[in-house]
Amino acid sequence: MPLDTSIYPLALLRLDGRRWNELRRIHAQVSVQAAADGSSYLEMGNTRVICVVLGPAEGKDKGQRGAREGEAKVGVEIAVAGFSGMERRRRVGNKRTSEMQHCLSTAFSSLLFTHLYPHSTISISIHILSQDGSLLAACLNAATLALIDAGIPMSDYLTACTVASSASSSSSDTATSDPLLDLNGLEEQELPFLTIGAVGEKVSVLMLETRVRMERVEGMLAVGVEGCKRVRAILDGVVRTYEKKFG
């Protein structure tokens, strides 16, 4: 029997029964692949990704194109499984994935202590197994975990989440707009949202792709930074339990 969601709006609940500031279940594992230097598996609700880190190792191309002098190059590859979305497609969004690759690569190049590994490459490969919103956030979180597992020094966790603004963008009444934390696929299609990746209190990645009143952004950012903190606590927990078990 399908779930009766008709009373949800009355109780200010979202489609999947969460409150406005509730994260979806985050389940994460590290060291899921023995062959890699570092790896992780992350679920944010129904979004599932696997991330594998190789390196720091000698790069394939001698010239180290795209890397600065005396720093390691961070290469990112994102593969989207054909069965990950609602429709089965043979090729999934080319430019979008290359944009995500670029985003991850620049975000982690400045987060990792790349100056410790000159003339080398750190390659991050991400496989997206299932998509249900907050894709970029999931990739960032999974990559953070895998890089920690690989033991590559970095200044802090880079954690990410998504925030939406729930009132329609046409009404200028700011009082009624409520931010929503951690969107699923359906909500992402309906609402203007942003993806935020934070290191501590500071913002590293910010992607807003839908039209929204500028007054709304402030509230969304505030909730986003708060959400990133909570994701950080969860990921920290994952790393620490793993360390206790095997460390």
Next chain:
Amino acid sequence: MGPEVVLSHLHRADGSATYTHNGYCVIGSVNGPIEVLRKDEQPEEATVEVNVRPAAGVGSPKERHLETLLHNTLRSIILTRSIPRTLVQITLQIRSLPEEDSVLGVNTSLTLLPHLLNTSLLALLSASIPLSTILTSVLIAIPSSKNAIPLLSPTAKDLLRAKPLRSLHVFAFSGDRKLLLNESYGSFGYEEWDDACEMAEEVCCKEGGVELSEGMEVEGQQGNLEEWLRQVVKRKVEREQRWRTAD
């Protein structure tokens, strides 16, 4: 109106020229001699690369065909053997075409070709690439009505008015009045071709030959394309050497 040209107006390219004539406007840039890809390197001569970029849309076989023609012609006038193991990169961006160009119903690559050739030569001069000779090029159209006079460097409007056309010819002459390139389209006899060729030679490089149009007067005298070209280069050199002449 005679052709107009702006030389060396781009900052990043080694040499550049914008050539406007009869509603055709082409921006040409030359980079070179620069490093060449290993696979394209030739041990005893320079590699010449020509890129023709259409005003709208991506390059089609028409552009590839023009590139081949330009490549072969320009390679024969660039002193490729004096700059071996390098690359001369010529990019031609078509900025605007006359409105009537699309409805001409004739081979539009021929109407464009002389403008591309003249632009690339000017850009090569601007980049100071060693050349064995200069090049001038012109279009000649022969209408199909009996006893019609061949049209010399016709505008797109002229062509439209003179329709139907029997044949189109593009001639390019070197500085020593040798025929460098000939592309003809349509049906014509040898006599006709010979007449057209003579006409083209006259306008391109014959001393005291007919001028292209009233706008082509060079310092009060009648000038041909070659003289026009010399004037352009003279002005350029004067401009570049003005620091010497200044008091």
Next chain:
Amino acid sequence: MPREVEVSVNERAFIQQALQENVRLDGRAFDAFRPLELTFGDEYGVADVQLGKTRVIARISVDVTAPLPERKFDGIFQIVAEFSPMASPAFEVGRPTDAEVILSRILEKAIRRSNALDTESLCIIAGLKCFALRADVHIIDHDGGLIDASCIAVMAALQHFRRPDVVVEGEKATILSVREREPIPLSILHQPLCVTFSCYEDGERILIDANLAEEQVRQEEVIVTMNRHGEVCQVAKYGGATVEPLALLNCINMASQKVKEISKFIQTKLEEDAKKRDAGGLMAELSAENER
């Protein structure tokens, strides 16, 4: 392919030190654009933007095709931005660099996905025929600020463009040529424009419209796209140094001001061009009379 020239260590230090003393190399204020020039071609829908030494030409062209099966009531609109060796020998034909992907992606998000153009108005007969609009962005000269300049060029060209009128009788549609009927402007819902912010010293100093040298020295960029109604269409900050959320909000506020200024600038240029065109139209008619 030769590599892009990188700024030298000395140059880098010089720019950074100058910034610490609140000076930019070209003497601009931190929140000032370079001199912006916008010219239109003889044809409709060609905009030539010069932003300092950066030069971008956008050209709109139109075609008639069948609409996509999943979007029967919409016309097709695509933006194509390809780098050519003209702007820098490091650009290789047919192999997009990261910068190229980002440029086309930002333009796509800023203009296409924010519904700046009403694609439904491009539909001729639902499911059978529609206009396919294409914006070609040609990068002629590159001295930084490509995204801002390209966005201005595309938006100006879209507002300048006129598409041919069409008459529909049942299943039959006739496209009327420019001679037969005055072409009609596109229906544009809002005008998004991009402002790129470059951050230095961990977000302490933020510049608008960095030139190429400043771009190479910066720690990170924040690209904000807004329209003059105060709506944010797109924000992209791809990693790089971290900044305070407040600084980002500041960027958005600054962007909204700049976008208003640029919108106004484009509007005046469009009006000037319309006036010129009108006068030219009369003149052309007169000369045609004289010829006969």
